[in-house]
Amino acid sequence: MQKEAVVGIDIGGTFTKFAIVDRLANIMGEGSIPTSRTNDAGEYVTHLANAVNASIQEVAGQVVVKGIGIGAPNSNYKNGCIEYAVNLTWAHGKIIPFVQLFKQHFNMPVAITNDANAAALGEMIYGGAKEMKDFILITLGTGLGSGLVVNGELLYGHDGLAGEIGHVRAKDNGRICSCGRRGCLETYVSAQGIKRTVFELLAEYTNPSELRNYSFNDLTSETIYHAATRNDPIALKAFEITGELLGVKLADAVAHTSPQAIFLFGGLAKSGDYILRPTRESFEKNLLKNFQKVPVIMSLLTEGNVAVLGASALIWQELNLHAHNGNN
Amino acid sequence: MQKEAVVGIDIGGTFTKFAIVDRLANIMGEGSIPTSRTNDAGEYVTHLANAVNASIQEVAGQVVVKGIGIGAPNSNYKNGCIEYAVNLTWAHGKIIPFVQLFKQHFNMPVAITNDANAAALGEMIYGGAKEMKDFILITLGTGLGSGLVVNGELLYGHDGLAGEIGHVRAKDNGRICSCGRRGCLETYVSAQGIKRTVFELLAEYTNPSELRNYSFNDLTSETIYHAATRNDPIALKAFEITGELLGVKLADAVAHTSPQAIFLFGGLAKSGDYILRPTRESFEKNLLKNFQKVPVIMSLLTEGNVAVLGASALIWQELNLHAHNGNN
Numbered sequence: 001m002q003k004e005a006v007v008g009i010d011i012g013g014t015f016t017k018f019a020i021v022d023r024l025a026n027i028m029g030e031g032s033i034p035t036s037r038t039n040d041a042g043e044y045v046t047h048l049a050n051a052v053n054a055s056i057q058e059v060a061g062q063v064v065v066k067g068i069g070i071g072a073p074n075s076n077y078k079n080g081c082i083e084y085a086v087n088l089t090w091a092h093g094k095i096i097p098f099v100q101l102f103k104q105h106f107n108m109p110v111a112i113t114n115d116a117n118a119a120a121l122g123e124m125i126y127g128g129a130k131e132m133k134d135f136i137l138i139t140l141g142t143g144l145g146s147g148l149v150v151n152g153e154l155l156y157g158h159d160g161l162a163g164e165i166g167h168v169r170a171k172d173n174g175r176i177c178s179c180g181r182r183g184c185l186e187t188y189v190s191a192q193g194i195k196r197t198v199f200e201l202l203a204e205y206t207n208p209s210e211l212r213n214y215s216f217n218d219l220t221s222e223t224i225y226h227a228a229t230r231n232d233p234i235a236l237k238a239f240e241i242t243g244e245l246l247g248v249k250l251a252d253a254v255a256h257t258s259p260q261a262i263f264l265f266g267g268l269a270k271s272g273d274y275i276l277r278p279t280r281e282s283f284e285k286n287l288l289k290n291f292q293k294v295p296v297i298m299s300l301l302t303e304g305n306v307a308v309l310g311a312s313a314l315i316w317q318e319l320n321l322h323a324h325n326g327n328n
Numbered sequence: 329m330q331k332e333a334v335v336g337i338d339i340g341g342t343f344t345k346f347a348i349v350d351r352l353a354n355i356m357g358e359g360s361i362p363t364s365r366t367n368d369a370g371e372y373v374t375h376l377a378n379a380v381n382a383s384i385q386e387v388a389g390q391v392v393v394k395g396i397g398i399g400a401p402n403s404n405y406k407n408g409c410i411e412y413a414v415n416l417t418w419a420h421g422k423i424i425p426f427v428q429l430f431k432q433h434f435n436m437p438v439a440i441t442n443d444a445n446a447a448a449l450g451e452m453i454y455g456g457a458k459e460m461k462d463f464i465l466i467t468l469g470t471g472l473g474s475g476l477v478v479n480g481e482l483l484y485g486h487d488g489l490a491g492e493i494g495h496v497r498a499k500d501n502g503r504i505c506s507c508g509r510r511g512c513l514e515t516y517v518s519a520q521g522i523k524r525t526v527f528e529l530l531a532e533y534t535n536p537s538e539l540r541n542y543s544f545n546d547l548t549s550e551t552i553y554h555a556a557t558r559n560d561p562i563a564l565k566a567f568e569i570t571g572e573l574l575g576v577k578l579a580d581a582v583a584h585t586s587p588q589a590i591f592l593f594g595g596l597a598k599s600g601d602y603i604l605r606p607t608r609e610s611f612e613k614n615l616l617k618n619f620q621k622v623p624v625i626m627s628l629l630t631e632g633n634v635a636v637l638g639a640s641a642l643i644w645q646e647l648n649l650h651a652h653n654g655n656n
Binding site: 083084132133134135148150151153155156157158159160161162163164165167168169179180181248251252253255256257258259260286288289290291292294 | 411412460461462463476478479481483484485486487488489490491492493495496497507508509576579580581583584585586587588614616617618619620622
């Protein structure tokens with residue numbers, strides 16, 4: 001009997017990566033295509049499907065591919081659509097029935113979920129949450145994403161959109177958010193958010209800082225991290241402010257779903273203790289006493305493969321569910 | 329074959345009410361005992377068990393009682409304990425293994441959950457959430473309780489303590505809360521919270537108000553409601569402020585679990601449109617656009633029986649689960 005495998009696909013703003021993955025997270029084949037060379041979703045899907053099919057052909061002797069899992073921004077597990085994804089040229093301002101389009105090219109189950117949910121599944125199946133049934137994963141990238149796992153399953157909610165912790169209100173009359181409202185958590189706690197905090201601090205204080213040499217467009221969260229390692233006062237203060245706000249909102253998240261642990265993942269999370277220490281301090285100070293100590297820890301997955309592994313975990317879980325229910 | 333029934337018990341600070349309830353919510357027998365005449369949990373349990381057993385004997389010819397469900401403040405479904413319940417004389421500052429104590433008197437399944445969770449189950453099985461799998465119920469009593477239903481089941485979380493929306497942070501450096509922290513939602517949005525808001529407004533403004541005749545101890549949320557019906561400016565403003573804060577935090581709750589609807593229940597919710605209109609306005613203004621309109625509605629259950637019905641729903645659900653799993 002041939003070994004079973006699935007395809008995991010990670011759709012990012014610039015590149016789309018995919019891999020053929022077995023049940024033990026071994027990668028049997030992989031590839032990538034540019035994401036945003038076209039404004040036509042059908043054209044993108046055909047291009048991607050051809051690349052994936054070519055990879056499947058290459059390993060056809062070794063494995064049989066049983067399904068395809070996709071992680072993508074603004075995607076909805078329940079309706080299979082990518083909805084108003086501002087950073088995908090072919091999905092900007094539109095609802096794309098992505099699963100339906102993709103299934104025209106493949107005769108196997110296809111499922112999609114947003115990137116934070118896919119990362120949470122990856123953490124549960126391959127990472128630090130292996131023994132956990134209730135946890136939260138926070139992605140700190142350009143924005144702030146969250147995947148909530150409850151009783152061993154992703155929390156999707158009524159319409160598939162649960163887990164938008166990036167859009168809880170962090171400040172009354174706060175910063176303008178890309179969602180059109182003010183004060184959302186991700187306007188403070190994300191790679192973009194900490195940049196905005198740095199610029200506020202540069203305006204407020206007179207301390208010398210190497211960050212005074214960067215334009216807003218040139219500044220990155222990595223630059224802020226490196227400045228912090230050199231004890232730059234503005235960079236250090238920016239991490240304090242960011243972690244403190246994150247800690248408060250993680251305590252609120254615990255009051256909703258009472259997880260066993262909270263994992264941090266993504267670009268800004270790579271700043272290590274600079275973000276982790278103030279986050280933990282604020283979190284523990286703000287946690288309702290009834291809750292036992294909930295650890296806030298770094299994801300055990302390396303960024304390189306978590307997205308495709310998470311997407312593959314999505315479809316493995318689907319296949320298991322279908323097997324249990326006796327249909328496919 | 330005799331008709332099946334269960335016992336639902338509602339432990340309040342003053343009275344403990346119970347009823348024998350069939351699957352259609354018909355009440356076959358009922359009774360009550362005072363809750364807080366003793367500091368000894370064992371004594372209270374024996375008193376309650378005797379009263380419940382007497383009621384069971386009375387209907388022994390008509391029904392066979394299959395289990396006992398209990399709703400009580402600060403109680404934990406997962407470990408069967410009542411933990412640090414400040415308003416129960418025999419549980420103040422202690423962890424009471426209530427289910428274990430109660431089972432010494434009964435040879436049938438016993439389960440306990442907090443009052444807000446019991447009310448949510450009541451709403452799901454007998455009330456306005458009959459067709460819903462994802463909803464939130466908020467109890468606006470002395471404090472603010474919440475029961476979160478996800479995928480047709482109560483969200484308990486890792487340790488049984490999920491659904492503490494009364495203790496999310498509503499204001500930085502806000503009012504002192506009984507939990508020891510500052511700014512918790514229930515210090516603003518609850519019967520006690522709106523009283524505190526009225527006193528703040530009476531201090532801040534000079535408008536004449538009938539509420540200037542009440543001491544803090546004499547003032548109730550009913551008094552504030554009646555003043556509002558007579559267009560008292562302080563009472564009206566207090567409801568506006570209360571509803572606005574509740575709306576913001578309900579929008580945040582939707583960002584966590586994406587429910588189909590939110591139900592309001594309890595003393596303060598009886599103020600009808602005075603609380604509902606500003607809550608809805610603020611909620612809709614603050615809801616992330618991606619979410620479809622989520623209705624904020626009054627519970628369909630009447631306060632008189634919801635607590636015991638909710639507790640009976642808890643044990644009906646347990647009995648169904650056990651039947652499906654083939655054990656009891």
